[in-house]
Amino acid sequence: MDKLEILWTPQGTNLPSLGARSxxxxxxGDTPNIRMPIRMLSIDTPETTARSDxxxxxxxxxxxxxxxxxxxxxxxxxxxxxxxxxxxxxxxxAGTLQFRQGKQAGEHYQQLIxxxxxxxxxxxxxxxxxxxxxPFDGYGRLLAYVSPSYSTREIATLSRTQRATFNLNMVESxxxxxxxxxxxxPGELDLPLFVEQALAAKNASRGQYQQPLSMPxxxxxMCEKLYSITKKLVNGERLSEARRHSWRSRxxxxxxxxxxxxxxxxxxxxxxxxxxxWPVDLQLSISRLNLIPLSGG
Numbered sequence: 001m002d003k004l005e006i007l008w009t010p011q012g013t014n015l016p017s018l019g020a021r022s023x024x025x026x027x028x029g030d031t032p033n034i035r036m037p038i039r040m041l042s043i044d045t046p047e048t049t050a051r052s053d054x055x056x057x058x059x060x061x062x063x064x065x066x067x068x069x070x071x072x073x074x075x076x077x078x079x080x081x082x083x084x085x086x087x088x089x090x091x092x093x094a095g096t097l098q099f100r101q102g103k104q105a106g107e108h109y110q111q112l113i114x115x116x117x118x119x120x121x122x123x124x125x126x127x128x129x130x131x132x133x134x135p136f137d138g139y140g141r142l143l144a145y146v147s148p149s150y151s152t153r154e155i156a157t158l159s160r161t162q163r164a165t166f167n168l169n170m171v172e173s174x175x176x177x178x179x180x181x182x183x184x185x186p187g188e189l190d191l192p193l194f195v196e197q198a199l200a201a202k203n204a205s206r207g208q209y210q211q212p213l214s215m216p217x218x219x220x221x222m223c224e225k226l227y228s229i230t231k232k233l234v235n236g237e238r239l240s241e242a243r244r245h246s247w248r249s250r251x252x253x254x255x256x257x258x259x260x261x262x263x264x265x266x267x268x269x270x271x272x273x274x275x276x277x278w279p280v281d282l283q284l285s286i287s288r289l290n291l292i293p294l295s296g297g
Contacts, residue, residue: 039141040167041132042186042194044179044217045109046208048102050095059095059224066227075230076244081264089223092213098220101208105175108207112169116148125149132184143184160189172197174207177216181250181276182285195255198272216271222247251277253291260291 022035050056067090069075070082077085088094117125128149129142137143147165155163170176171194178198180186186194201209208214215223225247232239245263252266253259253275260277261268277285285291 037139037141038129038144038146039137039139040170041143041145041184042178042180043167043170043176045105045170045176046098046101046214047217047220048099048106050099053096053099056095056099057093059098060093062227063089063094063223066223066230069230069234074234075226076233076247077226078264081267084267085219085223088213088215088219092211094213094215094220094223097211097213098215098217101175101211101214102217105170105207108173108175109166109170112166112173116166116169145186160193164193168193168197172201172206174201174204174209177208177218178272178274179216179218179276180255180274181278182253182281182289185275191255195272202271218276222249249278251279251282253277253285253289258289258291260286260293262294265294 024033024035026032050059066075067086070077070086070089075082117127119125126149128147129144130146131142131144135142135144145165145167147163150158150163164172167176168190171178178194180191180194185191201207208216229239229244229247233244248263250266251263252261252269254261254269255273255275266274266276286293
């Protein structure tokens with residue numbers, strides 16, 4: 001082999017290990033087809049990471065303990081956030097509720113898949129997948145809007161609602177909270193549909209909104225991090241200011257008036273109108289969307 005003078009380290013994202021994923025088939029000599037996870041954009045369903053009823057019961061106890069720490073001033077939270085989150089921690093078995101709702105959300109999604117991917121003939125449709133740039137998240141999952149794949153002729157006969165993505169269907173059902181994250185904002189025709197269906201689901205108490213004290217998935221994960229950090233503080237561990245507040249990770253803007261709130265003031269915005277922003281994207285979002293930063297939180 002001759003010496004190479006051109007060497008290059010390409011940028012990219014490592015996908016989940018093939019050792020933990022399925023190779024479905026091979027199209028030809030250079031095209032293996034693999035099974036990989038998709039993270040559906042702009043929605044967040046309840047978590048099933050507790051894995052079992054016993055695991056969920058442990059979360060119940062942890063969140064009750066977190067509520068005690070918040071009430072006694074030992075948790076690194078603002079007064080406004082404490083007032084908002086305490087009922088969701090102290091007045092309910094939050095871990096069990098989240099786990100059971102997560103399973104129900106999965107069951108509902110399976111029903112949607114079975115229904116909408118079945119043609120009148122009984123054969124199965126393929127999936128239509130649309131991804132942003134960059135297409136992968138930090139866990140190597142493909143970020144995407146997903147819907148049944150329709151022919152051009154079919155699309156001409158269907159309204160925008162009839163050919164909706166599964167992302168929107170889940171919001172409509174109430175089993176997914178809207179979780180719109182800059183810069184992957186739905187287009188100008190799709191964003192109003194997301195907000196409209198989210199409002200309708202909440203007002204009609206569908207899905208997870210049957211229980212008013214339900215946490216959206218992002219809030220549940222936030223409280224898990226807050227519990228872990230507060231436990232370290234209570235046990236006497238010294239944490240930097242940045243580490244103490246690392247449980248709050250995103251800013252939030254109100255899509256109605258462009259007002260930008262701090263990471264622990266998102267509850268000032270009704271859930272359907274929240275636009276989430278990572279700190280690394282904050283300045284870009286302010287300039288592109290003409291946001292109005294507010295003090296606090």
